[in-house]
Amino acid sequence: MTQTKAPREQSAQQRAADVREGAEQWMLAYRLMLRIRFFEEQVNDLYRTARMPGLAHLYSGEEAVAVGVCQALRPDDYITSTHRGHGHCLAKGASIDRMFAELLGKEPGYCRGKGGSMHIADQETGNLGANAIVGGSAGIATGAAFSSKMLGTGQVAVCFFGDGALGQGVLYEVMNMASLWKLPILYVCENNLYNEYTHNAETTAGSMLARAQAFNIEAEEIDGQDVRLVYATAQRLVERARRGDGPGFLLANTYRFHGHHVGDIQRTYYRSKEEEEYWKAERDPITILGNWLLEEHVADAAQLERIRSEAQEEVTAGVEFGLNAPFPEISEVTEHVYA
Amino acid sequence: MSTPSVVSSQSSQAGTGQMREVTLGQAIRETLAEELRRDPTVFIMGEDVAEAGTPFKVLSGLVEEFGPQRIIDSPISEAGISGLGVGAAMTGMRPIIDIMFGDFIGLAMDQIVNQAAKVHYMSGGKLRVPLVIRTTLGATRRTAAQHSQSLHAWVSHIPGLKVALPSTPYDAKGLLKTAIRDDNPVIFFEDKMMYQLKGQVPDDDYTIPFGVADVKRAGTDITLVATSSMVQIALAAAEQLAELDISAEVVDPRTTTPLDKETLIASAQKTSRAIVIDEGYERYGVTAELAAVIADGAFYYLDAPVKRLGAMDVPVPFSPVLEDQTVPTAEAVTQLAKTLCGRV
Numbered sequence: 305m306t307q308t309k310a311p312r313e314q315s316a317q318q319r320a321a322d323v324r325e326g327a328e329q330w331m332l333a334y335r336l337m338l339r340i341r342f343f344e345e346q347v348n349d350l351y352r353t354a355r356m357p358g359l360a361h362l363y364s365g366e367e368a369v370a371v372g373v374c375q376a377l378r379p380d381d382y383i384t385s386t387h388r389g390h391g392h393c394l395a396k397g398a399s400i401d402r403m404f405a406e407l408l409g410k411e412p413g414y415c416r417g418k419g420g421s422m423h424i425a426d427q428e429t430g431n432l433g434a435n436a437i438v439g440g441s442a443g444i445a446t447g448a449a450f451s452s453k454m455l456g457t458g459q460v461a462v463c464f465f466g467d468g469a470l471g472q473g474v475l476y477e478v479m480n481m482a483s484l485w486k487l488p489i490l491y492v493c494e495n496n497l498y499n500e501y502t503h504n505a506e507t508t509a510g511s512m513l514a515r516a517q518a519f520n521i522e523a524e525e526i527d528g529q530d531v532r533l534v535y536a537t538a539q540r541l542v543e544r545a546r547r548g549d550g551p552g553f554l555l556a557n558t559y560r561f562h563g564h565h566v567g568d569i570q571r572t573y574y575r576s577k578e579e580e581e582y583w584k585a586e587r588d589p590i591t592i593l594g595n596w597l598l599e600e601h602v603a604d605a606a607q608l609e610r611i612r613s614e615a616q617e618e619v620t621a622g623v624e625f626g627l628n629a630p631f632p633e634i635s636e637v638t639e640h641v642y643a
Numbered sequence: 644m645s646t647p648s649v650v651s652s653q654s655s656q657a658g659t660g661q662m663r664e665v666t667l668g669q670a671i672r673e674t675l676a677e678e679l680r681r682d683p684t685v686f687i688m689g690e691d692v693a694e695a696g697t698p699f700k701v702l703s704g705l706v707e708e709f710g711p712q713r714i715i716d717s718p719i720s721e722a723g724i725s726g727l728g729v730g731a732a733m734t735g736m737r738p739i740i741d742i743m744f745g746d747f748i749g750l751a752m753d754q755i756v757n758q759a760a761k762v763h764y765m766s767g768g769k770l771r772v773p774l775v776i777r778t779t780l781g782a783t784r785r786t787a788a789q790h791s792q793s794l795h796a797w798v799s800h801i802p803g804l805k806v807a808l809p810s811t812p813y814d815a816k817g818l819l820k821t822a823i824r825d826d827n828p829v830i831f832f833e834d835k836m837m838y839q840l841k842g843q844v845p846d847d848d849y850t851i852p853f854g855v856a857d858v859k860r861a862g863t864d865i866t867l868v869a870t871s872s873m874v875q876i877a878l879a880a881a882e883q884l885a886e887l888d889i890s891a892e893v894v895d896p897r898t899t900t901p902l903d904k905e906t907l908i909a910s911a912q913k914t915s916r917a918i919v920i921d922e923g924y925e926r927y928g929v930t931a932e933l934a935a936v937i938a939d940g941a942f943y944y945l946d947a948p949v950k951r952l953g954a955m956d957v958p959v960p961f962s963p964v965l966e967d968q969t970v971p972t973a974e975a976v977t978q979l980a981k982t983l984c985g986r987v
Contacts, residue, residue: 382734416767425766432733433766437757443726444758450727451734454686454712461730474754477723484718640768641802643826 323600326532330597333375333531334608337367337590338615340391343400344562346619347390347407347421351566355627357409360421363391365561368589369494370395372534373462373554376542382430382448382461384441387422388494388560389434392464397429400618404626411632412625418632418640430459439465439472442491446478449489449551460488460546468499470508470515482551483519490541490552491516494528496560501574516553528556529589532596559583660847668701668838670812671777674819675702675739677848679709682737685823688715688724689741689777697743699779699838721750725776729759729828732774737823742778744790745832748797751776759828760803774828775819780808781834781872781922782970788958791966793872793922796929798830799899805829805853806899810874812842814897817851824850834872834922854901858910862892865916865980868907868933869895873920873952873971880976887977889984899929907933908940915946916983920971925953947983952976 344364350356363370366388374383374395385392393403398414406413407421414424425433432448435441445463452459469475470493482489499507516523522544526537534556541552561584563571597603665673679685687705689697693716696703706714717724721742728738742748748755755776762770780793799806805827809815815833822829859874860881869877874895881891894910896903911917917937921929930951938949955969981987 384730414767415765415769418767419765423765425762425770427766427769432730433762433770435758437753440753440758443723443728443754444730444733444762446723447727447730447732447736447738448734449730451731451736454731455684455735474722474726477718477720478727480718480720481723481727640764640766642805643763643768643771643773 323602327602329375330532330593330602331611333371333535334590334593334597335611335615336371336395337531337593338612339400339618340367340370340394341590342616342619343390343394343403343622346623348562348566350407350623356407358420359565359567360390360407361388361565362560362562363388365583365588366494366496366528366558367391368531368534368593369492369528369556369558370464372531373490373492373538375535376538377460377462380430381459382432382445384432384445384448384461384463385424385434386441386465387434387436387438388466389422389424389464393424393426393431393434396426396431398424398426398431400622401625404622405629408626408629409631410626410629412629416632416636439469439475441465442469442472442475442478446482446487446489449482449487450485452488453485458546460490460542462490462492462542464492464494467493467495467497467504467508467512469493470512471499476515479516479519479521479551479553483521486548486550488545488548488551490538490545490554491521492554492556495555495557498560498564498575500564501568501571503574512555513553521551521553523553523555525555525557528558529587529592531589531593559587660845662843662845664841665812665844666838667809667812667815667833667840667842668699670816670844671701671819671833672703672705674816676705676708678820678823679705679713684735685737685739686713686715687739687741688717688728690717690719690743692716692741697741699835701838702741721747722754725751725754726758728774728776729754729762729772732772732828733762733770737773739775739777739823742776745778745780745794746789746792748778748794755798755804755828755830756801760801763827764803771826772828773826775822775831776828777831777833779835780832781836782954782959783966784836785961785963785966787961791959793832793954795830795832795899796923796927799929799932803828804900807831807853808871808897808899809833810837810859810871810895810897812840813844814851814857814895816844817849818853818897820848820850821853825853832871837872837875840875851897853898854903856894856896856903856906858892858906859895860891860893862890862914864890864914864984865892865918866910866914867891867893867918867920867976867980868937869893869920870899870922870929872922876971876973877920877976879973880980883973883977884980887981887986889980889986891980896933902936904936904940907937911937911941911949912944915944917941917945918950918952918976918979918983920952920976922954922970924956925951926956928953950979950983952979
């Protein structure tokens with residue numbers, strides 16, 4: 305399961321044209337990944353300084369998957385997310401300030417503070433919600449794809465989940481139906497190697513990719529740290545699904561830089577410090593894209609630094625908004641139980 | 644329905660057209676057909692719902708009129724179809740998911756309890772789940788422990804779900820229309836033994852609001868609160884009691900969530916005695932909740948403790964002689980009512 309696909313060899317001329325054409329998009333991808341990284345580091349800080357209730361599962365290290373996939377989507381395409389969902393929400397267009405407000409249980413949060421870190425939903429950006437049940441949103445995403453097909457809207461649904469969800473039966477139930485009925489959906493498996501605190505070698509038999517292939521779903525395994533590759537692969541699978549050619553399955557190999565959640569600090573019993581250091585030093589998706597932008601002369605170091613400080617400022621302003629926002633009225637506790 | 648003194652209120656939004664006799668199964672089928680015609684976003688998905696029309700034949704003929712795009716045979720995947728229903732409901736459709744036997748909702752419980760029930764609340768009121776899950780309850784069909792349970796208490800327990808339990812063709816039609824038009828997830832339980840029960844329904848369109856109990860028979864001496872399959876049992880008991888000069892009032896809540904507490908309490912206040920009869924397991928069941936509501940609201944009017952009759956707390960056995968012991972009977976209701984009225 306370690307095979308990854310490299311971008312095809314191209315002529316120098318073709319490559320230069322691709323770089324020019326993609327320049328704006330990759331600069332945006334760089335900005336979006338930094339936004340997610342700084343957001344997550346800020347969340348970690350809020351937790352460590354006891355300013356945030358509950359817990360949070362950080363997406364740092366996996367940014368290229370959310371950003372690459374969401375860049376392949378239309379604004380009205382649907383996503384469903386996971387307990388490790390901040391990156392998906394931001395990549396699909398959620399605003400930093402309302403995200404922080406939600407994480408802090410505040411009234412201007414995306415769910416009026418009722419959902420919190422694990423349940424952010426934002427209808428306006430097509431985000432049908434993060435889900436705290438592993439594999440829990442597989443049905444919802446498939447249902448959204450079903451609606452798209454029934455209503456003829458041309459929308460595609462993307463279902464993000466981790467390798468842990470491969471242990472959930474409902475995922476296979478809905479992948480079967482999606483293939484039977486050629487639903488416009490992309491299942492994105494973010495393989496970060498660990499089901500919470502257990503390596504997936506202990507939990508997952510056989511081939512991950514073959515699980516999807518058994519349903520006749522178009523499946524690809526890629527290096528999830530290369531945002532350009534994620535985008536190119538997702539783009540192909542998304543457009544294929546949109547045309548009515550059936551669902552796709554994208555297995556993106558990635559790594560979470562933090563523990564399972566913010567409180568998971570002592571983790572040497574399940575993964576080594578050396579492994580973590582290797583991924584941070586050699587496989588950081590932001591560094592990988594940044595180096596490429598420099599090598600291809602899309603940007604210089606000063607430009608990248610400017611993006612970095614702007615992203616940091618956005619996050620700082622966002623957390624201030626969240627911290628200063630009011631809590632919901634107590635009377636809201638009984639609101640929204642029923643529509 | 645053979646009881647001559649039925650005074651069903653057939654409440655507020657009742658149809659007034661020409662009445663005609665249909666079975667409960669027919670009432671369900673024609674309601675689904677009418678809603679499928681009325682609203683193009685309605686579709687039905689489940690195991691054997693199309694050509695087979697389900698094992699109970701309740702859906703026979705629908706696929707011929709509406710086609711396989713809207714009457715969809717699914718794989719045997721209760722969790723998958725329920726989850727797909729939730730997502731479709733969140734994105735513009737009004738799915739009706741058919742779970743053949745109520746016993747199978749265990750397979751779909753995460754989708755019902757953690758997804759459908761919570762999406763609206765967790766999203767701060769932004770997302771809606773106009774989903775209907777139709778399923779069955781009821782024993783005595785000789786189908787043993789995994790095809791005979793009445794598990795509506797499970798879902799009645801969960802905030803965010805609504806639960807409807809029709810006991811007549813008239814109620815089935817009006818409640819199912821309300822369920823389909825409701826913007827919340829509704830679990831709709833049909834007693835599989837009552838599909839052949841006949842009753843009058845009007846020709847024109849009508850709905851029955853949720854949370855409005857129906858007095859199926861008026862009385863003065865004792866209140867029999869009964870749900871779904873147990874309404875006919877209670878009505879039969881009321882006939883037996885009438886012969887003993889005991890006037891029983893039969894009240895059908897029709898929905899457990901929302902619950903019309905006022906009508907239950909008012910009836911018990913009037914009669915001063917109450918028995919709650921429901922086919923779910925008695926322990927921690929619907930009878931417990933309804934009895935608590937009555938005890939709390941009518942305490943100072945009661946001449947006897949509120950009593951409960953539910954299914955025996957055993958897995959439903961296959962052998963007919965054993966199975967018949969497990970569900971409340973009219974005779975059991977009558978006997979208990981006599982005791983409460985001091986007529987041993």
